[in-house]
Amino acid sequence: MKKLRYYISVAAMFTKLSIQSELEYPFMLIGHILANSIQWVVGFATIKFVVDQFGSIGGWGYESLAFLYGMSVLSHGLAVVFYIQTWYMGYDVIEGEFDRFLLRPMNLVFQFLFSDFNLIGFTDMIPGLIVFFYGCAKVQLVPSLTNILLVICTLAGGTMIRGAVWMFCGSMSFWTKSTANFTDMVGELFERVSMYPITIYPKWVQAFFTFLLPLAWITFWPVKDMLELGITPIPVPLAVVTLIVGLLMFVGSCAVFKAGMGKYESAGS
Amino acid sequence: MKPYIFISKLRIQTALAYRFNVISTILIQCLVMYAMSCFWIAAYNGTETVSGVNQRDMITYTTISVIMGNLLTMGVQDRIARSVRSGSVALDLLKPVSIYGIYLAEDLGDCAAAFFQKAIPLLLVGTVIFGFPAPASFVHFLLFLFSFAIGYLINWILAALLGLCAFKTLRLGPLANAKGFIMKLLSGSIFPLWFFPAGFRRVLELLPFMNIYQLPLGIYIGQYTMDEILLRTGLQLFWCAVLWLLFDILQKKMSAVILIQGG
Amino acid sequence: MNIIEVSHLIKEYKKIKKESGLRGAVKNLFVQKSETVRAVDDISFAIEKGNIVGYIGPNGAGKSTTVKMLSGILQPTSGEILVNGISPQRDRKRVVQNLGVVFGQRSQLNWDLRLGETFELLKRIYQIEDKTYKDNLGMLNEIFQIDCFIDTPVRQLSLGQRMRGDLVAAMLHSPDVLFLDEPTIGLDVEAKYSVRKFIKEINQRSQTTIILTTHDLGDIQELCQRVIIINEGKIIEDGSLDELIDKIAPYRHLIIDFYQSTTVPHPHAELISVNEARSVYRFRKDQITAARLIEDISHTAPIKEVGLEEAKIDDIIRTVYQQGNVAEP
Numbered sequence: 001m002k003k004l005r006y007y008i009s010v011a012a013m014f015t016k017l018s019i020q021s022e023l024e025y026p027f028m029l030i031g032h033i034l035a036n037s038i039q040w041v042v043g044f045a046t047i048k049f050v051v052d053q054f055g056s057i058g059g060w061g062y063e064s065l066a067f068l069y070g071m072s073v074l075s076h077g078l079a080v081v082f083y084i085q086t087w088y089m090g091y092d093v094i095e096g097e098f099d100r101f102l103l104r105p106m107n108l109v110f111q112f113l114f115s116d117f118n119l120i121g122f123t124d125m126i127p128g129l130i131v132f133f134y135g136c137a138k139v140q141l142v143p144s145l146t147n148i149l150l151v152i153c154t155l156a157g158g159t160m161i162r163g164a165v166w167m168f169c170g171s172m173s174f175w176t177k178s179t180a181n182f183t184d185m186v187g188e189l190f191e192r193v194s195m196y197p198i199t200i201y202p203k204w205v206q207a208f209f210t211f212l213l214p215l216a217w218i219t220f221w222p223v224k225d226m227l228e229l230g231i232t233p234i235p236v237p238l239a240v241v242t243l244i245v246g247l248l249m250f251v252g253s254c255a256v257f258k259a260g261m262g263k264y265e266s267a268g269s
Numbered sequence: 270m271k272p273y274i275f276i277s278k279l280r281i282q283t284a285l286a287y288r289f290n291v292i293s294t295i296l297i298q299c300l301v302m303y304a305m306s307c308f309w310i311a312a313y314n315g316t317e318t319v320s321g322v323n324q325r326d327m328i329t330y331t332t333i334s335v336i337m338g339n340l341l342t343m344g345v346q347d348r349i350a351r352s353v354r355s356g357s358v359a360l361d362l363l364k365p366v367s368i369y370g371i372y373l374a375e376d377l378g379d380c381a382a383a384f385f386q387k388a389i390p391l392l393l394v395g396t397v398i399f400g401f402p403a404p405a406s407f408v409h410f411l412l413f414l415f416s417f418a419i420g421y422l423i424n425w426i427l428a429a430l431l432g433l434c435a436f437k438t439l440r441l442g443p444l445a446n447a448k449g450f451i452m453k454l455l456s457g458s459i460f461p462l463w464f465f466p467a468g469f470r471r472v473l474e475l476l477p478f479m480n481i482y483q484l485p486l487g488i489y490i491g492q493y494t495m496d497e498i499l500l501r502t503g504l505q506l507f508w509c510a511v512l513w514l515l516f517d518i519l520q521k522k523m524s525a526v527i528l529i530q531g532g
Numbered sequence: 533m534n535i536i537e538v539s540h541l542i543k544e545y546k547k548i549k550k551e552s553g554l555r556g557a558v559k560n561l562f563v564q565k566s567e568t569v570r571a572v573d574d575i576s577f578a579i580e581k582g583n584i585v586g587y588i589g590p591n592g593a594g595k596s597t598t599v600k601m602l603s604g605i606l607q608p609t610s611g612e613i614l615v616n617g618i619s620p621q622r623d624r625k626r627v628v629q630n631l632g633v634v635f636g637q638r639s640q641l642n643w644d645l646r647l648g649e650t651f652e653l654l655k656r657i658y659q660i661e662d663k664t665y666k667d668n669l670g671m672l673n674e675i676f677q678i679d680c681f682i683d684t685p686v687r688q689l690s691l692g693q694r695m696r697g698d699l700v701a702a703m704l705h706s707p708d709v710l711f712l713d714e715p716t717i718g719l720d721v722e723a724k725y726s727v728r729k730f731i732k733e734i735n736q737r738s739q740t741t742i743i744l745t746t747h748d749l750g751d752i753q754e755l756c757q758r759v760i761i762i763n764e765g766k767i768i769e770d771g772s773l774d775e776l777i778d779k780i781a782p783y784r785h786l787i788i789d790f791y792q793s794t795t796v797p798h799p800h801a802e803l804i805s806v807n808e809a810r811s812v813y814r815f816r817k818d819q820i821t822a823a824r825l826i827e828d829i830s831h832t833a834p835i836k837e838v839g840l841e842e843a844k845i846d847d848i849i850r851t852v853y854q855q856g857n858v859a860e861p
Contacts, residue, residue: 006656006659009656010653010656010657013652013653013656014653017642017645017649017653020644020645020649021642021643021644021645024644024685025440028440028442028443031442031443031444032442032443032446034443034447035443035444035446035447035450036443036446038447038450039446039447039450039454042450042454042455043450043453043454046454046459046460046465047460049460049464049465049466049469050312050460050464051312053319053320053464054312054313054314054316054319057308057311057312058311096638099600099605099635099638100640102603102604102605102624102628103603103604103605103628103631103633103640104628104657104658105624105625105626105628105629105657105658106625106657172289172293176289176290178289178290180289180290180293182293182294182297184449185294185297185298185301186297188297188301189297189300189301189304192300192301192304192305192308193304196304196308199311200307200308200310200311200312201304201307202307205303205304205307262607264605264606265545265606266600266605266606278554281554282554282556
């Protein structure tokens with residue numbers, strides 16, 4: 001209990017200081033708000049244009065797609081808030097930036113996850129919320145307590161799945177000792193699997209993204225479940241499965257990170 | 270010319286050194302390419318043509334677009350930003366070769382390495398899964414190559430222009446974001462502009478971005494008539510010249526500022 | 533009491549051998565050869581509580597690698613380290629709770645924040661009680677005079693101020709052991725002088741054990757009771773600076789200006805140069821004292837001026853490094 005309080009107090013301090021240092025560059029923040037808002041709104045518009053031409057994609061009309069898209073941008077934004085440091089792990093490994101964590105008497109994974117709280121991620125949330133509420137209205141989702149809980153489960157699970165994948169990719173640098181950055185490419189993959197219904201892919205691809213690399217859980221399965229109430233092969237809502245998958249991925253990514261730290265060689269000689 | 274060629278060669282060697290990087294890139298890019306092709310198959314869902322393009326052409330378009338994306342990676346904007354931030358820019362400008370020439374040589378070296386490491390494997394995988402993404406005709410293919418080369422230059426100059434912004438802002442942050450998003454959505458790399466509503470499309474056709482992906486790809490699949498190709502390639506060259514001029518003026522201005530301040 | 537004990541410490545690195553040229557690069561894509569390099573090669577030593585020990589050696593000798601293993605950043609390939617009786621590899625958290633580390637080349641302060649804010653963070657991380665924190669900060673402020681820039685963003689501090697900030701940050705939780713990796717690198721003469729003074733003061737006030745790696749031999753001369761010299765991963769000398777000087781460079785030079793050109797030999801000193809009225813003698817400290825030598829010579833010819841030259845520490849260290857290289861070609 002005392003230990004928990006200790007970790008929470010440090011996490012709060014980390015967060016406070018991260019926010020403070022970001023506010024040192026207010027124009028950056030404003031720039032990101034503008035760039036990201038336009039990006040996601042226009043991004044959704046282009047999908048809508050294309051879907052309008054074809055009528056529907058994989059059996060999904062643009063109303064459901066808006067809901068899916070909004071959900072995806074929201075968990076993307078949250079993942080950026082909590083996991084942005086995973087993008088620079090290659091650099092951290094090469095430059096010996098993990099020395100600092102190793103010199104402090106705290107859990108390494110904790111320090112890594114909480115030392116960088118990224119306000120900029122919230123700039124993704126603004127357009128995310130716009131498209132999300134637009135989608136909610138279009139699919140006529142009732143704001144009932146159940147639905148709110150399902151959305152929260154999905155967002156939490158989705159954020160953890162995204163973060164875990166980034167962390168796996170970043171941790172590779174411990175072994176490869178290269179600064180190679182897969183964030184952009186993995187991001188594209190996330191988009192393809194979380195912003196479009198995965199029913200457009202052959203069955204084996206769907207199975208791959210459901211069971212092996214569980215990206216389909218970020219948005220697709222829980223959203224499908226929420227939109228077509230009641231038709232589930234298992235007795236729990238799929239949003240809860242997302243949360244469980246997210247937690248498992250989280251634990252896995254922490255283990256990989258820890259194993260990687262064992263391989264860490266600092267910088268120089 | 271010699272130092273530039275040497276630099277390009279060096280870059281090819283460096284790129285080859287990262288085996289893991291290459292293999293993972295190919296894997297992820299294959300997945301992305303595959304996913305996009307599935308998207309079009311699902312969208313067409315048996316329909317013959319939409320907006321004058323059939324499903325086969327769209328898959329070809331997607332395959333070539335993903336390959337092009339791997340050839341069009343630009344290091345120049347980060348290079349400029351980094352050298353401005355570290356202050357080494359003043360030294361760079363004093364070197365007896367053009368620093369921008371060196372950046373271009375580096376990027377061309379990366380492009381050459383990517384051709385062998387990524388483009389060819391992706392083309393092979395694409396061919397195995399969806400059949401060979403053949404161009405409309407051999408003439409179209411040659412025109413595509415020309416158009417792609419000009420598109421490459423436009424893309425490079427845009428990246429370099431963005432890099433020059435670092436002289437004022439030090440960090441590129443949101444600017445780089447915005448550029449990435451424009452490249453993705455407004456250049457035709459994912460969705461060709463002909464699927465967009467007429468008004469939106471006309472605006473995008475006035476901007477230089479569609480010259481990077483949409484124009485070469487449209488030529489490749491034979492979406493444009495010869496007259497249109499001629500006209501649009503002319504416009505593309507015009508954009509290239511205008512952007513180059515702009516870059517040259519700005520670059521000289523920035524250099525002058527730096528050399529007076531002493532970095 | 534030994535606060536640090538190191539025995540048979542070895543650290544090996546795998547280095548990938550790459551073939552050169554474009555053809556080599558293509559070949560490397562398929563086959564890669566690696567070779568093992570020993571950065572630290574069977575090192576043992578022990579350090580007593582309250583000592584300041586200089587850990588020196590040429591670039592790439594293995595200094596930083598050793599310090600990083602001592603502080604738990606790196607895993608040794610083999611060998612044992614005990615800091616305060618605890619192994620940093622087995623119980624990292626407990627060791628670093630009692631450890632302060634400063635890397636001269638890299639700051640642990642947050643670039644965008646005020647100095648004081650980093651201290652607040654460290655207070656939480658090390659769970660320092662309010663009272664202890666206040667007392668420590670007060671004492672450290674007395675030594676380092678950081679009050680005048682504690683509210684300045686770190687990016688605006690001078691290098692000397694930043695180093696003082698880093699030293700305070702490392703000392704806030706009153707560690708028993710302090711590792712300083714090139715703490716005076718890049719500092720101007722004034723800042724160097726004050727940092728040395730501060731280090732001395734910390735050591736005296738709190739009996740902090742300090743290990744110092746440096747290329748600045750002035751640091752060693754000013755601060756260290758003991759010097760460990762490492763080259764190519766091996767310890768080649770270990771002892772007090774005086775002992776080292778006696779061992780490596782037992783000679784001193786006596787310069788005598790006579791009133792006129794003359795040559796005066798002496799049985800216990802070698803006359804190494806005679807230039808008109810100036811003669812330079814080389815003698816061993818253990819054979820004859822300078823006073824005796826001057827007296828003896830003055831019996832033969834009247835002396836106008838004398839000067840005594842100690843062996844230069846830079847030269848001594850260079851001699852040691854070169855010996856190391858000769859020993860292992």
